[in-house]
Amino acid sequence: SQQGEEDPQALSIQEGENATMNCSYKTSINNLQWYRQNSGRGLVHLILIRSNEREKHSGRLRVTLDTSKKSSSLLITASRAADTASYFCATDAGSGSRLTFGEGTQLTVNP
Amino acid sequence: DAGVIQSPRHEVTEMGQEVTLRCKPISGHDYLFWYRQTMMRGLELLIYFNNNVPIDDSGMPEDRFSAKMPNASFSTLKIQPSEPRDSAVYFCASSFRDGYTFGSGTRLTVV
Numbered sequence: 001s002q003q004g005e006e007d008p009q010a011l012s013i014q015e016g017e018n019a020t021m022n023c024s025y026k027t028s029i030n031n032l033q034w035y036r037q038n039s040g041r042g043l044v045h046l047i048l049i050r051s052n053e054r055e056k057h058s059g060r061l062r063v064t065l066d067t068s069k070k071s072s073s074l075l076i077t078a079s080r081a082a083d084t085a086s087y088f089c090a091t092d093a094g095s096g097s098r099l100t101f102g103e104g105t106q107l108t109v110n111p
Numbered sequence: 112d113a114g115v116i117q118s119p120r121h122e123v124t125e126m127g128q129e130v131t132l133r134c135k136p137i138s139g140h141d142y143l144f145w146y147r148q149t150m151m152r153g154l155e156l157l158i159y160f161n162n163n164v165p166i167d168d169s170g171m172p173e174d175r176f177s178a179k180m181p182n183a184s185f186s187t188l189k190i191q192p193s194e195p196r197d198s199a200v201y202f203c204a205s206s207f208r209d210g211y212t213f214g215s216g217t218r219l220t221v222v
Contacts, residue, residue, distance in 0.1 A: 031209055042202060043213040050209075088154065092209070098144065098167065099204075099211060101154040 005102050006089060012108040019076040021105040023089030024069075032065055033099065034074050035088045043088070046074075081111045115214035117203050123220045129191040132217045135184055136205030140212075145178055145188050146202040148216075154202075160186065193221045 007022045025032070031050045035043040049056045049065045049072065056063045062075040076083055086106050090099040116135040124130050136143050144159040158168040163180045171178070175194070180186040190197055198220050204213040 033211070035213075040218075042215040043204075045211060045213075048209055098156050098159055100156070101146075103153045 006087070006105045008105060009103070010106045010108070012110065013079055015079060015081055015109055015111050017079055017109075019079050019083070019107055019109070021074045021087050021089075021107070023072045023074070023102055025072075025089075025091045025100075025102075026070065027091075027093065029067075029091045030094050031092045032063075032072050033090045033092065034061075034063060034072075035090060035101075037086045037088065037104070039085070046087075076107075079107075079109045081109050083107060083109045115203055115205050115212050117201075117214035117217050119217060120215065121218045121220075123222065124193055126194055126221055127192045128221075129189065130193045130197075130219060130221075132188040132190075132201050132203075132219070134186045134188070134203030134214060136186070136203070137207075137212055138184065140205035140207045140210075141183075142206040143180060143186050144204040144206070144211075145186070146204065146213075147199045148202060149199045157188070157201075190219075193219075195221045197221050 005024050013019055029051055031048050033048045034046045036046050037043050047058045047063050049063050060077045065072045086104045088101050088104045090101045118133045141162050145157040146154050148154045157170045158178045160180045178188045200216045200218050202213050202216045204211055
């Protein structure tokens, strides 16, 4: 079964709005990563947050991690139509170990 | 660096035929992963290698699937004989410490 579960499964917003996606996981992790996948394309690494970190920023992306609740959120601010894609969280239990992916959130940003 | 290179990008084959997917990881990465993505099951880890040695192949669906990594710069995933339910996008990824990079995937269609 998938380690991570994303919420919501689908999100549709207008350009300029913020998009928030959530991820929950079950077991202890070393780090949690977020990936983006455009339709028919490969996975692109967005951001990694380690288990001892609570928040991380990268451009318009903000990731939070709450290890007590085993959850993470990805916030995309000032969304653009080009942000339309599927977003996956993935957990890593240890250095070099497997990544376990959630089912993804399909984000649609309407121009 | 050209990233993780997979070939072919697309493969259409008839049921019962042998299919070989290829992957060239990023130089210096010591882990290599094979994932499969379908609409029904999402992203699933099939097998991963560390320093060319298979570490966990518990995700390999059945004996029809086999993977090899004869050296640090090449890996293959073979399906023999192929079946329509094997149709999916197969991703290869490599990593060093926490840095994961995915290839663009091979879209396999078995008719």
